Amino acid sequence: MQIVYSADHARQHGRGELTDGRLMPVVEKPARAEMVLKRAQEVGLGDIMPPRDFGREALVRIHRPDYLAFLEGAWAEWEAERGGETDCLPLIWPVRNLRAVCPTHIDGKVSYYALDAGTPITPGTWTAARASANVAMTAADLVADGTRAAFALGRPPGHHATADQLGGYCFLNNAALAAQRLLDRGAERVAVLDVDYHHGNGTQAIFEDRADVLFCSLHADPKQEFPYFLGHADETGTGAGEGYTVNAPLPWGTTAEAWMAALERLCQRIESYAPDALVVSLGVDTYKGDPISRFALDTSDFPPIGARLAKLALPTTFVMEGGYAVEEIGVNAVGVLQGFEGG
Ligand SMILES: NCCCNCCCCCS
Numbered sequence: 001m002q003i004v005y006s007a008d009h010a011r012q013h014g015r016g017e018l019t020d021g022r023l024m025p026v027v028e029k030p031a032r033a034e035m036v037l038k039r040a041q042e043v044g045l046g047d048i049m050p051p052r053d054f055g056r057e058a059l060v061r062i063h064r065p066d067y068l069a070f071l072e073g074a075w076a077e078w079e080a081e082r083g084g085e086t087d088c089l090p091l092i093w094p095v096r097n098l099r100a101v102c103p104t105h106i107d108g109k110v111s112y113y114a115l116d117a118g119t120p121i122t123p124g125t126w127t128a129a130r131a132s133a134n135v136a137m138t139a140a141d142l143v144a145d146g147t148r149a150a151f152a153l154g155r156p157p158g159h160h161a162t163a164d165q166l167g168g169y170c171f172l173n174n175a176a177l178a179a180q181r182l183l184d185r186g187a188e189r190v191a192v193l194d195v196d197y198h199h200g201n202g203t204q205a206i207f208e209d210r211a212d213v214l215f216c217s218l219h220a221d222p223k224q225e226f227p228y229f230l231g232h233a234d235e236t237g238t239g240a241g242e243g244y245t246v247n248a249p250l251p252w253g254t255t256a257e258a259w260m261a262a263l264e265r266l267c268q269r270i271e272s273y274a275p276d277a278l279v280v281s282l283g284v285d286t287y288k289g290d291p292i293s294r295f296a297l298d299t300s301d302f303p304p305i306g307a308r309l310a311k312l313a314l315p316t317t318f319v320m321e322g323g324y325a326v327e328e329i330g331v332n333a334v335g336v337l338q339g340f341e342g343g
């Protein structure tokens, strides 16, 4: 399987994320991608190629220009305001009884454009996020050119990012950009399947009113788990997109058996949609040893996921999302890909 990878991912390395009531060392760190790359090389998964730069005109197919301008300039504004010793994080949001009018001060702007305080903007964020987006779009292009499957080994992840907000360690929605790229290259319908432990709120929001992209996700029940405020089963799409969002929320402690049964239901929905291509938001934080998650999949449960996806017989772009057990992320993520290839 063709792999797309850029070392620029390492430019995203936050100094802390707000969680559990304190600024904690980030779990979304460079070692994640390095461990997956190492495992892919160990098993000879496939050739590794650098991304092509698709430029801003590709990013605006999914993201708002004002948001891109914010991301590009945020670090300089933050540094000018308070030096470079801390990362840029928000502190107040336009929640109930407040107005979502974008402020001019960096504290207000980062809050306007962010979902959470766990996604630090650093000096290298803009470079790393664009590289990750280019990695995903390059993989999608390979599939559009006829490759059966490609793996976008990128970070930071993307599925929590909306058209104009960062969050959940995400800045640009790599999977959404890959899906849009496939449509722009001639696909009429694309299915996005999000197997990450967390609901892909950003991907859902981006495509919720569209019928040309089916968004399916199985994930920890938002009543219990981040992102908490999207991902319920009654969210089925809006307007022209009614019926093209499918959520399967699952409780803490979900085992492989129950998880695979939910996957089967989503795969049958994908089969009935008959897309021209499939984009998989490949998060492996469903692993029982994941430090921030609470499902119970074991390493041996990952290859069968890939094997089931292969039975869909669709040109497939795998886009790396979450997975924070750094020692096992490689064997778990590559396990899905080996299962897909029949290995
Ligand atoms: N203490 C847990 C904090 C969770 N913070 C966001 C998680 C984003 C996962 C992306 S796949």
Ligand SMILES: [Zn+2]
Pocket (backbone or CB within 6 Å): 196, 197, 198, 283, 285, 321, 322, 323
């Ligand atoms: Zn996740």
